[in-house]
Amino acid sequence: MTRVAFAPDGFLLASGSRDKTIRFWSLSSREHVLAVDTQAEIYALAWTRSTPAAGGLIAIGTGGGGVQLLQVIHKPGYSREIPVVGLSWFWATDYGSHFNAFGARIEGVTGLSPIHIELLKQRGAIGEPVVGPSPRNGR
Amino acid sequence: METSTQILALEGHTNRVHSIDFAPDGQLLVSGGADKTVRLWSVPRREALYTYQGHTSWVRHVAFSPVGETVASASNDTTVCLWSVPDRKSLHIFEGILTG
Numbered sequence: 001m002t003r004v005a006f007a008p009d010g011f012l013l014a015s016g017s018r019d020k021t022i023r024f025w026s027l028s029s030r031e032h033v034l035a036v037d038t039q040a041e042i043y044a045l046a047w048t049r050s051t052p053a054a055g056g057l058i059a060i061g062t063g064g065g066g067v068q069l070l071q072v073i074h075k076p077g078y079s080r081e082i083p084v085v086g087l088s089w090f091w092a093t094d095y096g097s098h099f100n101a102f103g104a105r106i107e108g109v110t111g112l113s114p115i116h117i118e119l120l121k122q123r124g125a126i127g128e129p130v131v132g133p134s135p136r137n138g139r
Numbered sequence: 140m141e142t143s144t145q146i147l148a149l150e151g152h153t154n155r156v157h158s159i160d161f162a163p164d165g166q167l168l169v170s171g172g173a174d175k176t177v178r179l180w181s182v183p184r185r186e187a188l189y190t191y192q193g194h195t196s197w198v199r200h201v202a203f204s205p206v207g208e209t210v211a212s213a214s215n216d217t218t219v220c221l222w223s224v225p226d227r228k229s230l231h232i233f234e235g236i237l238t239g
Contacts, residue, residue: 001213006204013211015219015233023233025219027209030231049205 003045011083016042068092171198
């Protein structure tokens with residue numbers, strides 16, 4: 001384990017590791033609550049200190065030089081005894097190798113929606129796909 | 140002042156200090172390092188209060204809980220330990236699942 005941080009309400013402990021996971025541990029039951037794959041080795045981790053109602057944000061620093069922000073979401077019934085949470089990506093300087101499309105060639109590709117094209121280009125895909133409906137029998 | 144500084148040096152970590160954190164009230168300091176120990180310090184008294192031992196490899200990070208009654212430490216031994224500040228003892232060891 002590389003880093004630890006307490007939840008602002010003290011119900012959970014988060015740990016970050018070079019095994020690319022953020023893990024949550026209940027401080028009342030001492031049980032493992034959740035593991036989230038971050039796709040990047042974690043060398044720094046911080047949890048916001050004051051958070052009205054919501055679970056707050058967790059920030060991690062990665063081996064590749066990236067910074068990621070993750071929103072901690074309290075699941076229904078969240079309590080000291082059962083602190084069930086989820087995580088969703090809020091923002092990141094790098095989305096990790098799993099989330100990028102650098103060098104992917106989408107020249108002439110058909111069947112992509114405008115939003116998919118935009119997302120692929122944001123993540124490094126190259127070329128201009130064919131906009132419009134996909135041909136019925138593929139290529 | 141000179142003497143207490145020297146006592147700190149004598150009783151302190153025997154290898155690199157990786158991490159340090161203040162208690163919420165600023166009166167205590169916790170540190171962890173490559174000598175596998177977690178150490179508690181009094182800020183106003185400028186002296187070592189306690190040495191938590193149990194990790195079998197480097198301590199990479201230490202943190203106080205929001206109220207300051209518990210300290211957590213993350214170690215290269217793949218575990219996370221909880222330590223009681225008032226009772227000066229280990230509370231729990233969270234076992235790592237993969238690598239450190």
